[in-house]
Amino acid sequence: MILADKMSVCMRSAKCVPMRGFASRKLPVATTPPLTANSAAGTKRRWNSSSSTRGSTGGTGGTGGTGSTGAPLGRGARKGWTTFGVLSLVAATGVLAHGFATFQAASKTAREREYSSPAKFVEPAYATIKDMEAAIKEIRQATGDEDSISTDPEDLHAHGYSEWSSTNIEGLPVAVAYPKNTSEVSKIAKICCKYRVPIIPFSGGSSLEGNFSAPYGGVSVDFAFMDQIIKFNEDDMDIVVQPSVSWMELNEELARRQSGLFFPVDPGPSAKIGGMVGTNCSGTNAVRYGTMKDWVINLTVVLADGTIIKTKRRPRKTSAGYNLNSLFVGSEGTLGLVTEITLKLAVVPQEFSVAVVTFPSIRDAASAAAGVMRAGVQVAAMEIMDEVQMRVVNLSGSTAPRKWKELPTLFFKFSGTKASVKENISMVGAIAKKHRGGDFEFAKDLKEQKLLWSARKESLWSMLAMxxxxxxxxxxxxxxxxxxxxxxxxxxxxxxxxxxxxxxxxxxxxxxxxxxxxxxxxxxxxxxxxxxxxxxxxxxxxxxxxxxxxxxxxxxIGKKEALLKEVGLDTLGVMKSIKQALDPYWIMNPGKIMDIPSS
Incomplete structure (x- = not known):
């Protein structure tokens, strides 16, 4: 069953009753008992009844005035206001004002509830197997390449199951597409939108929360052939890359060109830039350089219907409109497919030093780390591993022949000028001693630096190897x-x-x-x-x-329940509203971050 092209959302509306005919004359404020919004209309009727006999709906108090309907005031009005008339006017004014305020409050509450109301969202109906087969055929025709899409069982399994992930599901994609450029990605999205086929982005495949699983089948879009550096703006310290560029290979290329620049975000060694954008990842350098969102200048994104957009232009700063970078970074492919990324680059520091220090307990190590941060020491990286993880590294042999003390350990990376590195090492050493830290062990050269730091980088692999x-x-x-x-x-x-x-x-x-x-x-x-x-x-x-x-x-798919606890129903409702606005058929990586709507 195919979802209709247009969707309607039922919304309640209400009209307030206007207050007419009040004179400009100032009146004392009346104190009235609480009144519900539903009683406002009744109040209006009582007010009109009173005005028909006493003309108190806003007459000027002088001769020749008119009531709220424009009719001449009665004889009693020409003689001036009576005490009863004034009190009636004041009381009715207060009742109407209170009723109107209560109505506004009720309307506001109703509007707030709309963000999380199930009635606001439409349950998607995805393509049948027959429709998916038709979509696969059209994708082959549109790209002009038989190999642009695969239905090989091993391919499907590799793109629906991950040994890295803590959460895996039974479903697999029905096909894997291999686009070579943004134009092909757009064609794939248009066809999938036409048939309501789910689209799941795939780059490095190292996600840990089932981020690229396929609970509703569909087409996995693998960016394996989009792994090129498109443009390097050395003087501007930025670079344009495709999603399947590895961050490690990017830094190797920047070093090979002797640019004096590097990309500082450093998650697991197998991570690709596209996936790093999708999860707003960070890595060991985050304490000094921040996370992925801090290094994205702009993105080229293919939306659910195949529309191609650019989030912004190339300057480092802008105040032009919404910050769309922050909308797509961390969206895990649920809003669009990122096909090009412009990244900021940093200057390679003059001096590096890597050191480790052990502690008798995990609390001592954590307290020492807190002390370093509170002291404002500009460490390039500061990582912790407990005694179990140190034993795992030794057992796996991943850093052989080096053997580590099996104690809670802090790993430090220092960078900057020679003078600043020396000063920072001295300050950190003193703080570590206060928290029962042992002696610092420093790398003697670049080779030892890599060996020391590899213990931290190899941690998950070491556990998997066991x-x-x-x-x-x-x-x-x-x-x-x-x-x-x-x-x-x-x-x-x-x-x-x-x-x-x-x-x-x-x-x-x-x-x-x-x-x-x-x-x-x-x-x-x-x-x-x-x-x-x-x-x-x-x-x-x-x-x-x-x-x-x-x-x-x-x-x-692994932490959707936790996200709801963290942000609440209305905040998640805002996320769903954004999702539905950009992806009305819920085909972009469905079931991730939030559940799809259900009737």
Whole structure:
């Protein structure tokens, strides 16, 4: 069944009764008992009844005046106002004013409820299998390439299931499209819109919350062939790239060109720019350089009906209209397909230094990190890994031959001028000592820097490498105000230990964001349920501390319930309103961030 092209939304409307014929004469304010909006009309009728006998609906008080209907006032009016007439006028004025205010308040409440009202949203009807087959055929014809779309079973599985993700579902896409440019993406979107076929964007495939799953079938749009640097504006320190460019390869290319510039957002090594935009990711450098939203200058976006838009132009700053960058960054492909990204670049610092320091407890380490932030030390990165994660790294051999002390550890990256780096190291060392920190261990050269920092970067891979038959890893994150970070880490760690889970804590401690990685056996009855409970408690705890359910992984399908708890029904209703305005058929990555409307 195909959704109709036009949708109507039933909205209640009400008209207020106008107050006519009041003179300009000032009258005393009357105090009246509470009155409901529904009684305003009755008040008007009583007022007219009174005016017909006493002419008190606004006569001027002098001779020859008129009532509210324009008829001459009666004999009694020409003799002046009576006490009863004045009191009636004052009382009725107050009653009408109160009724009108109550009506406005009721109308305001009704308008506010509209944002979350189910009546505002229309349940989508997606394409049948026959319609999807017709759409696939048209996409092949429109792109002029038989290989532009695949229905190979292995391809479909790779684009609907992720070993990275904590949440996977049964459904798979019915096809995978491989566009080569923005024009082809637009053609694919137009065809999918015509047949009401869901569209799911795919770039690096390393999402952790089921962000690219296909609960309603549809076409997965893989940007694998859109991996080019389009334009490098070296003097302006910006670069235009396609969505499948790897952030690591981008920095390698900038180094090869000896530009003296780099892109500082650094999530997992396999991440691509398109997916990084989709989840507003960050990484280890966030404490110094911020998150993805801070480095996007503009975007080229293909909307649900194939329309191509540019969010803004190339200057670093603008106040021209809505900030559409912030609308699409973090939207996980639910509002449009990002096909080009203009990124800001940063200057490579003069000096780098990498160091690690161990602590006797996770609270000591977290408290030391808080001390560093409160002291205003400009560290380039500050990461935490507990003793379990340090043991995992050693067992996996991912940083061999280096072996690590299996204690809670802070990893620091210092950058800047030689003088500033030296000063920052001294300040951080003193703060660490106050919190029972051990001696700093510094990298001797660039090779050792990479080795030291790789322990943090290889953390999730190290946990995945430990899996045996039936094992799964649940990795998730939250973020809290910095002052609560030590509390939530300590409580969450204790809960995992009490439940007998093999779990580690690591994260971007410099910006209040930490991760739990939990290893469990899906074949053991009750094991996954224990993990789910632990994760849910951690998320609820973060929200109670005025934090967020996700710092950088996005919502996907895994954290929709948590998002509702975090922002509330009306705020989620505003998000849904934006979604429906840009995607009326709900074909853009449906089921992510929010549930689709249902009747």
């Amino acid at each position: 899996r045996k038959e039936g094992n799964e890893v649940w990795s998730t994150d939250v973020a809290v105000p910095f002052s609560r970070l030590a509390d939530i880490i300590e409580i969450s760690k204790k809960e995992m230990d009490d439940l007998g889970l093999f779990a580690s804590i690591l994260g971007h401690i410099g910006d209040g964001n930490f991760h739990e990685s939990i290893l469990y056996d899906r074949n053991v009855v009750g094991e996954r349920e224990k993990v789910e409970k632990c994760v849910k408690n951690m998320v609820n705890r973060a929200l109670e501390m005025e934090g967020t359910c996700t710092g950088e992984h996005g919502i996907g």
